[in-house]
Amino acid sequence: MIAMERTAVRSLVGLSLCLLLAGEAIAQSPGEVTVADVIPTGNRLIPTEQILSQIGTRKDGPFSQQMLQSDQQALLRLGAFSDVRVRTQTSSDGRMIVYFDVAELPNLIREIRYDGAKHMKDEDLAKITELKRGTPLNPHRNQRAAQLIAAKYRDEGRLWASVNLKEGGAAGDTRVVFDITEGPEVKVRDTKFNGHGQWVSDARLRNQLLTSRSFLGIGGKFIPKMVEEDVRILTDYFRTLGYLDARVSPEYQWSADRSGVTIIFHIHEGKQYRVGKVQFQGNKVYNEEKLKQLVKLREGMTYDKNVIQADAQVITDKYGFDGHRILVRAQEYSTPEEGVVTVQYEIVEGKPVRVGNVQIIGNTRTEDRIVLRELGLYPGQILTWPDIRIAEQRLANLNIFEMNAETGVRPTVEVRDLDSPSEFKDIVVNVQETSTGTFMLGMAVNSDAGLSGQVVINERNFNIFRVPRSLDDLLSGNAFRGGGQEFRLEAMPGTQFQRYTVSFREPHLLDSPVSLMLNGYYYTRGFVEYNENRVGAQASVGRQLNRYWNAAGTFRVEGVNVFDVSPFAPPDIVNNGGRSLLLGFRGAVGRDSRDSYLRPTTGSVFQASFEQVLGTYIYPLGSVEFTKFWNTWSRRDGSGKHVLSARSAAYFAGDNTPVYERYYGGGFRSLRGFSFRGVGPFVNGLNVGGQFSLLNTLEYQVPVLANDKFFVVGFVDSGTVERKFNITDYRVTAGFGFRLVTPLTGPVPIAIDFGFPIVRGPSDRQQVFSFYVGFSN
DSSP states (O other), rough: HHHHHHHHHHHHHHHHHHHHHHHHHSSOOOEEEEOEEEEEESOOOOOOSHHTTOOOHHHHHHHHHHHHHHHHHHHHHSEEEEEEEEEEEEEEEEEEEEEEEEEOOOOBBEEEEEEEESSSSSHHHHHOOOTTSBBBBOHHHHHHHHHHHHHHHHTTTTTOOEEEEEEESSTTOOOEEEEEEOOOOEEOOOOOEEEEOTTSSSSHHTTTSSSOOOTTTOOBBBBHHHHHHHHHHHHHHHHHTTTTEEEEEEEEETTTTSSEEEEEEEEEEOOOOOEEEEEEEEEEEEEESHHHHHHOOOTTTTHHHHHHHHHHHHHHHHHTTTTTOEEEEEEEEEETTTTTEEEEEEEEEEOOOOEEEEEESOOSSSSSHHHHHHOOOOOOOOOOOOHHHEEEHHHHTTTTTBBBTTTTTTOOEEOTTTTSSSSEEEEEEEBBOOEEEHHHHHHHHEETTTTEEEEEEEEEEEEETEEEEEEEHHTTTOOTSSHHHEEEEEOOOOEEEEEEEEEEEEEEGGSSEEEEEEEEEEEEEEOOOEEEEEEEEEEEEEEEEEESSSEEEEOOOOOOOEEEOOOOOOOOHHHHHHEEEEEEEEEEEEEEEESSSSSSSSEEEEEEEEEEESSSSSSEEEEEEEEEEEEEEEETTTTTEEEEEEEEEEEOOOOOOOOOGGGGGSSTSSOOOEHHHHHHHOTEEEEBBBBBEEEEEEHHHHEEEEESOEEEEEEEEEEESSSSSSOOOOOEEEEOEEEEEEOOTTTTTTTEEHHHHEEEOOTTEEEEEEEEEEEOO
16 A cells, blocks of 8 residues: 555656646747846946846847847937947857947036026926936037027017037037027917907907917917917817818018017918718617608708717717617718718627626725716616716816826726627726815905905815724825715805804715705894804705705704894894894705806706794795706807896795894895895885895896906896885896806906996985905915
């Protein structure tokens, strides 16, 4: 038995040895040569280790003639050698010894000077040239550096700059000296356009350009590469709108001293093409009739590339929501003599797939669940492809991850192994954490509340449960962060109005679709009739029901103090003086289909609410508001939209409502042409507020400038504030105003209105001018 075991062991050892030898024989094919050694020669200043680190040929690695040529070029690019040669020698065992014979440059750079550089710092120029003291002096590299400096000056608008290599052009030099003549900064004095139709203004074309005009010597650098890009942009602009044969060429008119230039863009529009046939190819899941119902492109309409691209996205989304990944390419076949384009949507359909594993990369601070709930895709479900794009947008909208258009950094959602036969596709989410804390100082002034300041501390990625467990948590910035919540402290001291608030928002309470908002606040306000301050807290829960509808419930508790009551105040005000306690329970439902929150052009907003208040006084409050927007006209390229808006709002309150909870009219966003709280039922010349208010506004907004930053508005406001649910004094005002968007005030425009009462009540207080201006940083 023992003999048999020994025989078995010997057999296993022998078999293993045979397999090992066979593996070595397979690994080293008969025709392959390996490198015995790599030996640099001739180097005195450059260490051997540095040379070896730059080449791909390695000791005991495979020998490759192609690799040797690549290594030779890599060493020459170092700029440390005037010549590099490669030779080989076969060793006794048949392997190859490789020699790199290098000829070092004779001198090192002892000094670098940029003579004549006045508008660029030496450190900036050093980054351009990449020259450093103590490195080998390479005449060819120095000449190239001079060219790079000159190119940089031209890119900065100094077209006539010249750079001469005063020293450093000979191998025996030890200094590199650049003689720089900067020349004048060439300014663009004007940009003009010739040959385009009257349907587009010079100002609108100028708004497309990257090149800007100089104003009082400020800005307007002339950069030739930028003009080349402007030519491409203008050409695309005309071709997108149907002028498929459009051509653009620039002409330069120089000033006498060549320090200024006028650029004339000569435009050949050609004819505007119309759509001939609209065709579909490759579609199997949906027939042509169904696809034609989806797209907006129609035969006979003016060609518009934007419409075609939007239609391609609609088709992609229709397939994608049903789980089909498709490729849609719009092919265009034009007939120049007829000015007609046949548009064919070529569709490559794919089979539905399911979500595999989901991996999140880069969320070093933010919890996985915050990303997953915005992704909305879970393992095993049918992969709805449009949700990939929607998820990327939702992650961006969180404003807690890096978004940089210049570097291309943004949240991305990638589907892996698209070409694999597996039904399940893994999803990888890439995000990069960014700074989410904000400290903001601001100022606002308006005709209703006077001048006020603003100090805000805000954290957009707050986590109330991540308490610091160590000093490192505090220093690293991870404490109280990463939960996707928002925490805000705000102070608004002012001349007539002051407010101080602390708020907390959880957008997904317990990872559900329900949001939670908690507020604590104190504010004080002075009126003609009395002064008022409030301290309170508020809790709100809300839910987005679908794309447009939402609902919310709110509970508030407030302590109100009415003081400094006017000696002429009627009982309505006197009886509500002093301190009181309010407990309010409010429910609201709303619908919002606006295309923009800041400047809507289409859609509508509706909100209805009811609140029952208990405490010192018991009363109900209710409101209904509706606003509709219409885009009545726009330029051919979609800009310059004229907007008509109509707003109606009705408010009611119970009989026992205190004076500080009643309704008042007048002022900005109310009845313009009257002062703030200048409309209402008056007693002894003092406004006591109403239990019923009805407001109606009709406004028309027209952009004046080609960049859509300045608007003129005309309006008619009407309405009333009554003591009871009736209408006795219906006011009407008309007026005009301006809206100006500036970088200083951010996206919210400066608003200035002039209102003129046409019909008013007996005691109403008139105020023609109303305005709002806000600044923040």
